[in-house]
Amino acid sequence: MVLSDSDDEKWIYREHTAAKHEVYQKYLTPWTYKLSSWNDKLRVVDCFAGRGSYVRAEDCSGVELEEISTPTDLPGSPQIILDRLTKHSDKFEKAESVFIEANKQNHQDLYENISETTGIADNISKKCVHGEFQNEILDIVSTDGDDCPTLFFIDPFGFKSLDYEVITEIGATDQFEMIITFMSRDINRFLENEDHSDAMETTFGTPNYIDEVGDFDAENWEPLVEYYTNRIEGVGPELTFEYLITEPDTRQTVYYLVFGTNHPNGLKTMRDVMNICGTGNFGYAPKIVDHDREQSGLAAFTSGMEATKEFLVDSFSEYRIEFRKMVEMCYKMRKYEDDVESDYRKAIQDLEKEGKVEVIRRASKTGGSGVTKGDLIDFRNEEELEDI
Numbered sequence: 001m002v003l004s005d006s007d008d009e010k011w012i013y014r015e016h017t018a019a020k021h022e023v024y025q026k027y028l029t030p031w032t033y034k035l036s037s038w039n040d041k042l043r044v045v046d047c048f049a050g051r052g053s054y055v056r057a058e059d060c061s062g063v064e065l066e067e068i069s070t071p072t073d074l075p076g077s078p079q080i081i082l083d084r085l086t087k088h089s090d091k092f093e094k095a096e097s098v099f100i101e102a103n104k105q106n107h108q109d110l111y112e113n114i115s116e117t118t119g120i121a122d123n124i125s126k127k128c129v130h131g132e133f134q135n136e137i138l139d140i141v142s143t144d145g146d147d148c149p150t151l152f153f154i155d156p157f158g159f160k161s162l163d164y165e166v167i168t169e170i171g172a173t174d175q176f177e178m179i180i181t182f183m184s185r186d187i188n189r190f191l192e193n194e195d196h197s198d199a200m201e202t203t204f205g206t207p208n209y210i211d212e213v214g215d216f217d218a219e220n221w222e223p224l225v226e227y228y229t230n231r232i233e234g235v236g237p238e239l240t241f242e243y244l245i246t247e248p249d250t251r252q253t254v255y256y257l258v259f260g261t262n263h264p265n266g267l268k269t270m271r272d273v274m275n276i277c278g279t280g281n282f283g284y285a286p287k288i289v290d291h292d293r294e295q296s297g298l299a300a301f302t303s304g305m306e307a308t309k310e311f312l313v314d315s316f317s318e319y320r321i322e323f324r325k326m327v328e329m330c331y332k333m334r335k336y337e338d339d340v341e342s343d344y345r346k347a348i349q350d351l352e353k354e355g356k357v358e359v360i361r362r363a364s365k366t367g368g369s370g371v372t373k374g375d376l377i378d379f380r381n382e383e384e385l386e387d388i
């Protein structure tokens with residue numbers, strides 16, 4: 001029997017819900033910081049907002065809110081958004097939050113939960129929209145490229161509303177970023193089921209998805225999500241990054257969070273956030289050893305650093321490049337390596353000591369050993385320089 005979206009059974013707070021909320025909560029802070037530094041107005045759209053509460057938690061606890069009070073112990077994504085925006089409300093002039101919910105009962109519950117939430121900063125507006133994301137969103141935002149920075153949470157229960165045309169249209173828009181819940185488990189289950197072929201075609205934006213998706217199995221579902229990210233990268237957000245969420249007690253993938261952005265700095269920021277969430281190494285996957293945080297940490301301190309240095313020297317031997325730009329390029333080239341900005345900084349400091357690069361300290365203290373945004377890293381050797 002298919003449960004209605006307002007059935008209490010669908011509103012149990014599980015470990016994978018907590019894992020998703022951790023990423024939402026942790027990303028909102030740097031996103032707000034960075035974008036408010038050159039924009040007066042920001043917007044967050046929760047496209048599948050839910051009811052703003054869960055009925056009970058199983059083996060985990062609800063998200064902690066710091067700034068606002070809401071009538072439930074188990075709040076949903078809308079309150080996470082309001083809490084984080086409130087926390088950083090001194091950084092922007094105004095922020096808009098929009099919550100879209102299609103189910104009438106859920107929308108009613110959400111409206112009541114949000115109306116009874118207190119402590120929200122005065123410069124944050126909030127609106128609950130009753131309707132379907134795919135029909136409403138293009139009336140809410142403009143995809144002409146002149147709209148304010150907007151972060152979209154796209155979090156359906158299944159996949160039939162992941163409308164490829166709509167997602168790629170908003171995803172291709174400058175200053176727009178999105179986090180999509182890509183329901184690998186359900187998609188895998190129904191991939192070849194004819195009753196679901198229309199929904200699959202809507203999701204992947206092509207009738208050829210079965211032939212194109214490639215091989216994947218229960219142990220390795222990456223090809224499925226990679227097919228999806230390749231499909232959207234072609235026309236939607238230029239850059240994507242995936243975060244794996246499994247069941248807590250098995251290796252079973254539940255979904256991926258797919259992040260999409262058009263800006264390398266957005267990718268870098270989300271990558272840094274996803275690396276410190278869950279069980280580390282870009283996932284919440286307690287039973288998959290490769291996704292264990294300790295292992296990734298160890299790699300960074302042993303052979304990992306040598307590999308990083310080698311990669312830098314090989315890739316940038318002909319460059320003199322600003323440090324942050326170099327890090328952004330590394331993130332694009334080595335999407336799923338463990339290294340974060342501090343690892344690249346350490347590698348540059350080592351290479352400087354070894355005489356393999358020159359650091360031109362335009363931003364950090366001259367005479368010191370710091371390396372920061374604005375500093376130039378010169379990988380070219382003397383002979384190459386003489387040839388210029």
Ligand SMILES: C[S@@+](CC[C@H](N)C(=O)[O-])C[C@H]1O[C@@H](n2cnc3c(N)ncnc32)[C@H](O)[C@@H]1O
Nearest residue numbers: 005048049050076077102103132133155157161
């Ligand atoms: C996974 S739940 C959202 C949970 C919420 N984001 C959170 O983290 O607390 C998905 C919600 O989307 C709603 N929904 C289903 N189809 C929709 C559509 N086409 N547009 C907007 N909402 C939809 C469902 O009623 C349900 O409340």
